[in-house]
Structure formats: C-alpha cells, structure tokens
Amino acid sequence: MQTHLTDWARQLPRAEEAQAILRSCVHCGFCNATCPTYLDQGNELDGPRGRIYLIKMFLEGEATSELTQHHLDRCLSCRNCETTCPSGVKYHALLDIGRSALEPRVQRPLKARAVRVALARILPEPGRVQALLGAARAARPFLPDSLKEKIPQKDAGSTARPAPRHEWRVLMLEGCVQPAMAPSINAATARVLDRLGISVTPIAQAGCCGASSYHLGAQEQGLEQARRNIDAWWPQIEQGALAIVQTASGCGAFVKEYADLFKDDPVYAEKARRVSELARDLVEVLEELPLETCLDARERPRLAFHCPCTLQHAQKLGGRVEAVLTRLGFELGAVPDGHLCCGSAGTYSLTEPDIARRLRDRKLDALESSQPDVIATANMACGNHLNSAGRTRVRHWIELVDEHLAAPA
Structure with missing residues (x-):
C-alpha cells in the first residue's frame, strides 16, 4: 500500500522499517482468518489488517486517540498472522513501532498506567516477583475469585541441580517470573542435560530477557535488560559456551530478536548478533541428543x-x-x-x-x-x-x- 508519512514520523528511529512493512501489505485479509482477537471480537480493527491501517493513519498524521491505542493493546502479539500472510509482512515489528510512537502521545487512564508501571517494575525482578507471590498466596483466602485463579500453587517439583562437571557447557536464561513460580523447570532441564553430558553454567547476573517491559511500552527498559544479559553472558561465550538455552519459548523468541533490536547499536550490534546465533529453544538442543538411552x-x-x-x-x-x-x-x-x-x-x-x-x-x-x-x-x-x-x-x-x-x- 502507498504511504505518506508525516515529517515527525519520518524522524522516528525505525521510520524506514515502518514504511517498508506498510508497503509490503496488500490488504488481502488472510491474516484475519487466523487472528484470535478478530475471531473473538468480529471487529476489523481487532485484526491485523485493521491495526495496520490504524498505525498507517497515525503515522500519516491522522488524529491519535484512545481508540487506536485500545485496539493495538488488544493484540496478543501471537504472530499467527505472520504464519498466514502470503506477503511476509513483519506485523510484529510494525506493532512495536506503532505502540512505541503512540505511547507518549496518548495518556492512558490512571488505573491502566498504574498497572503497566507496576508490571514493568515487578515482573523483570525475580526477588520482587517472589515477594509478591508469597504475599498473594498468604492473602489468597481473602481475594476475589478473579484474582485467586491467577495465583499458582506452590511448585512441588524438585529444584535440585547437578554441579557443572562436563566439558560441554551451555548457558541457560533463568528468566524473571519462572524462577519464582516454577523453579523446577530450569532444574529439570539441568538434570536432563547433565545425563546427556552437558553442564549448565549458571550466570547470576543474567535475568529477564526484556520482553515483558518491551511489550508493555517501556521499550528502553526492555533493551537495557537485554544489554545486561549480553554483558553477563559474553565472558562465557568467549570461553566457548555451546549455546544459550531457553526453557520458556516466549523468552527464546525475544532473545533471538536481539540481533535485529541492536543492529544499529555500535556497541552491541555484533555481540547481539552472536547471542541470537547461540540462542536455542530447549527442543533444538534435545532433539539432536540420544535421550532414549536415559x-x-x-x-x-x-x-x-x-x-x-x-x-x-x-x-x-x-x-x-x-x-x-x-x-x-x-x-x-x-x-x-x-x-x-x-x-x-x-x-x-x-x-x-x-x-x-x-x-x-x-x-x-x-x-x-x-x-x-x-x-x-x-x-x-x-x-x-x-x-x-x-x-x-x-x-x-x-x-x-x-x-x-x-x-x-
């Protein structure tokens, strides 16, 4: 589709990328057929095609509004539409650009702002998550059902990990919420890899991948968390770590995008590219190994x-x-x-x-x-x-x- 970005939109850091993505969309609508929010709401503006037009209108100078922000917020970022799209439209990247540009121009209601600020401050920090989770479990009997269902039971799985003892070494993204809510997942991963002759090297300084902050509108905060991880992993990468394993597919998807997110960063571009190259979902590691023998x-x-x-x-x-x-x-x-x-x-x-x-x-x-x-x-x-x-x-x-x-x- 044709685009006519305003002068201010052309000054955005990713303006050329946004324009290229907009022009790649042919308005076919195949994406709506597999969009969960479109199927749920039946509203064109709650499907990818409608959201693409909302972003286009915004970048071309149409009046911004809470309605535009509302429909962008409703997107799950599931990327089902990208799997369906015959034109290869990088919808998720355009959505990130649109949300980032819109955020300072439309003030959210106080309650919505407070929720997003709280989530961006708490979720990336495992200690804060652990403290909040403990308080929520203690208060569970007094909470309404809508909140009770969101509080997971205490993880009953084993958290014991073998000490690193093998020549083959991998790093593992511990994450932010997972160590508090389900520490048995990373522990189980370390035990399985150990049985296959691979040790997990713990890196205490690495934490949240940055995705939660990035997708809540705090994009610079998310990028700073990504930089922290790159810095924490880099010495082990230089010493020959074979891979950076992710047990949460959401984190893995974001770490694999570090290369794109930092491609214009003179300090982190090359390191981010290497980190994305080494990033592996757990299945990419285990499918190549003789698990049956164990x-x-x-x-x-x-x-x-x-x-x-x-x-x-x-x-x-x-x-x-x-x-x-x-x-x-x-x-x-x-x-x-x-x-x-x-x-x-x-x-x-x-x-x-x-x-x-x-x-x-x-x-x-x-x-x-x-x-x-x-x-x-x-x-x-x-x-x-x-x-x-x-x-x-x-x-x-x-x-x-x-x-x-x-x-x-």
Missing part, C-alpha cells in the same frame, strides 16, 4: 501438547516438541485449532482478562478433546494461564521427560 521403561501418561505461539509462530518450531515426545514413547492426542493462542501472551492475561479468559477456555476445550492425562507445554506463562482454569493439569514438557529418566548406572 529413559526408564515405565508407562507414559497420555498427553496433549499445547504449542505456544512463541514456539510455532515466532520461532517456527511447531511440531518439534511433539516429535521428541513421540520418539520417547509418549502418546499425544490431536489438538484441533492448535495454531490459535491460549490468551496468556505474557502480561496480556492481566491487562485484557476477559478476552484472555475466553481464549483460555476455548484452548482447553481443544486440548481436552482427546482426554489426556496431562497437558504439556513449552512456556511457563501459558501453563500458568491454562492451569488457572482448574481443569486438566498443565506441565512443562521437560518435567515429564525428567521424571522418566532411568536411575544412573
């Missing part, structure tokens, strides 16, 4: 696998975890409409709870249609969101693999 002969639970949007649409790794689990003897049931988002989407379930709840319940209906014993996922936030319904239990897939390891010889 497993026991016990009967496996019947599973349904929830493939997070960040795994199948952002990282293009759909079907890979399912293939590993099938190879390891797990029976997987079919999942209708497996491409659609569960409604978690990072902080989305907190900022847009009504839509998130409807998408969650529809996703659970699909996952439970094969009557699984357990639902497996590759993203802790998705698992927590699905578990909030109190239906079939959802667990990270690596925990299931870890539980079926045979005793060491």
